[in-house]
Amino acid sequence: MRKKATLITLGCAKNLVDSEVIAGVLAKNNWELTTDKEKADLILINTCCFIEAAKKESIETIMEIVYNKNKNQKLAVAGCMVNRYAKILAQEIPEIDFIIGIDEIDKIDKIISKEKYLTSTSSISTTILSSYTPRIVSTGIYAYIKIAEGCNNPCTFCAIPLWRGRFRSRSIEDILREAKNLEAQGIKEICLVAQDTTRYGEDLGLGREGLYILVSELLEKTTIPWIRFLYAYPKTLDINLIKLMKNDERFCSYLDIPLQHVSKKILRFMRRGGSFHEYKRMIEQIREIEPNISIRTTFIVGFPGEKEEDFEQLLEFVRQMQLESVTGFIYSEEEGTPAATLTDKVDKKTAKARLTQLLETQRSAAIQTKKRFLGEEIKILIEGQSEESQYLFKGRSYFMGPDDIDGYILVTGTNIKQPGFVNGKITKVWEDGMYAIAV
Numbered sequence: 001m002r003k004k005a006t007l008i009t010l011g012c013a014k015n016l017v018d019s020e021v022i023a024g025v026l027a028k029n030n031w032e033l034t035t036d037k038e039k040a041d042l043i044l045i046n047t048c049c050f051i052e053a054a055k056k057e058s059i060e061t062i063m064e065i066v067y068n069k070n071k072n073q074k075l076a077v078a079g080c081m082v083n084r085y086a087k088i089l090a091q092e093i094p095e096i097d098f099i100i101g102i103d104e105i106d107k108i109d110k111i112i113s114k115e116k117y118l119t120s121t122s123s124i125s126t127t128i129l130s131s132y133t134p135r136i137v138s139t140g141i142y143a144y145i146k147i148a149e150g151c152n153n154p155c156t157f158c159a160i161p162l163w164r165g166r167f168r169s170r171s172i173e174d175i176l177r178e179a180k181n182l183e184a185q186g187i188k189e190i191c192l193v194a195q196d197t198t199r200y201g202e203d204l205g206l207g208r209e210g211l212y213i214l215v216s217e218l219l220e221k222t223t224i225p226w227i228r229f230l231y232a233y234p235k236t237l238d239i240n241l242i243k244l245m246k247n248d249e250r251f252c253s254y255l256d257i258p259l260q261h262v263s264k265k266i267l268r269f270m271r272r273g274g275s276f277h278e279y280k281r282m283i284e285q286i287r288e289i290e291p292n293i294s295i296r297t298t299f300i301v302g303f304p305g306e307k308e309e310d311f312e313q314l315l316e317f318v319r320q321m322q323l324e325s326v327t328g329f330i331y332s333e334e335e336g337t338p339a340a341t342l343t344d345k346v347d348k349k350t351a352k353a354r355l356t357q358l359l360e361t362q363r364s365a366a367i368q369t370k371k372r373f374l375g376e377e378i379k380i381l382i383e384g385q386s387e388e389s390q391y392l393f394k395g396r397s398y399f400m401g402p403d404d405i406d407g408y409i410l411v412t413g414t415n416i417k418q419p420g421f422v423n424g425k426i427t428k429v430w431e432d433g434m435y436a437i438a439v
């Protein structure tokens with residue numbers, strides 16, 4: 001009888017890819033995957049510890065399983081928390097049977113065949129998975145491709161390099177092989193991800209054009225309808241990528257570029273460089289090249305030293321630039337980072353109020369940017385039936401990233417084949433969504 005495993009994934013898209021690899025390795029070794037935790041022989045939690053809230057969620061999830069699993073079930077913990085806190089996890093939660101580092105997930109079948117396995121120490125990841133490693137895509141009609149690991153950027157608030165290590169790229173040949181495998185599975189969209197996707201290929205001798213070269217190869221050597229990338233870094237963005245979006249509709253005119261702030265002072269404290277006017281000009285240049293582009297960004301509020309005038313710059317930037325999608329986070333102090341040593345902290349109450357004000361300011365912009373599509377006929381990727389009604393389908397267009405991060409489109413009509421593409425006329429918009437009639 002086949003043993004059963006339940007996987008619980010926390011964190012970002014890059015973590016999701018790791019979980020899909022875990023699922024692939026288990027399935028190849030005759031494990032059956034199940035969402036029913038009560039029937040599982042093994043429950044594996046792939047953790048995140050990017051910020052304090054993520055660490056708290058990871059610990060709470062582990063403890064929930066500890067309290068509720070039966071005595072015959074095994075508990076495995078993998079992912080970022082292991083590489084950072086392996087020793088603490090082993091000491092504080094002895095109920096964990098397997099503690100598995102990031103660099104060990106492709107060997108998970110051998111690890112869980114043991115009675116118990118606790119990776120001996122916290123460590124920095126140094127490896128990178130390849131297209132030859134088994135993987136089960138869990139996202140339906142689209143899939144992520146992790147094109148690099150680690151990060152070289154010196155951001156003072158981020159601890160990721162402490163466990164994910166230095167930036168290292170996969171080869172173009174290996175990424176192409178994975179893309180073709182996904183194409184053969186019927187995937188209609190691939191999303192290229194890394195901690196700093198726009199730095200892809202620097203370590204392979206490709207300079208700042210690495211991502212442009214990679215995307216060009218994917219466009220030429222596959223027929224996948226949509227290709228996009230996530231998480232650009234302002235200082236490493238190659239403007240030729242925007243020109244490629246303009247010239248090839250398969251390369252989605254969509255840019256996820258976390259700016260983190262616009263105050264020159266705060267960006268200096270973050271060791272990111274940039275300023276209100278530099279970022280404004282950058283976005284204006286991008287829009288001059290590709291007027292149809294959709295721009296998404298992320299800001300941090302409450303960073304040490306952030307004064308009211310710094311925050312007002314942020315609000316004014318959002319008002320002026322009318323970005324299609326903006327998310328915000330309250331600064332989280334992470335041990336081992338340079339920002340943790342900064343003084344002049346912003347109290348939590350003030351930070352929460354600023355986050356609320358930031359998101360409120362963005363709301364009107366979000367609706368206005370969607371209104372330009374009213375009455376237009378656009379290409380929509382239908383991902384499935386809507387939970388709101390049996391007569392509605394849920395999808396998104398090129399200007400919306402996966403997993404509802406930029407909203408969604410509800411589509412009605414006859415003879416809609418899902419999952420797949422349809423053309424739809426936009427008849428209604430709201431803050432995080434649209435309504436369309438298939439044509």
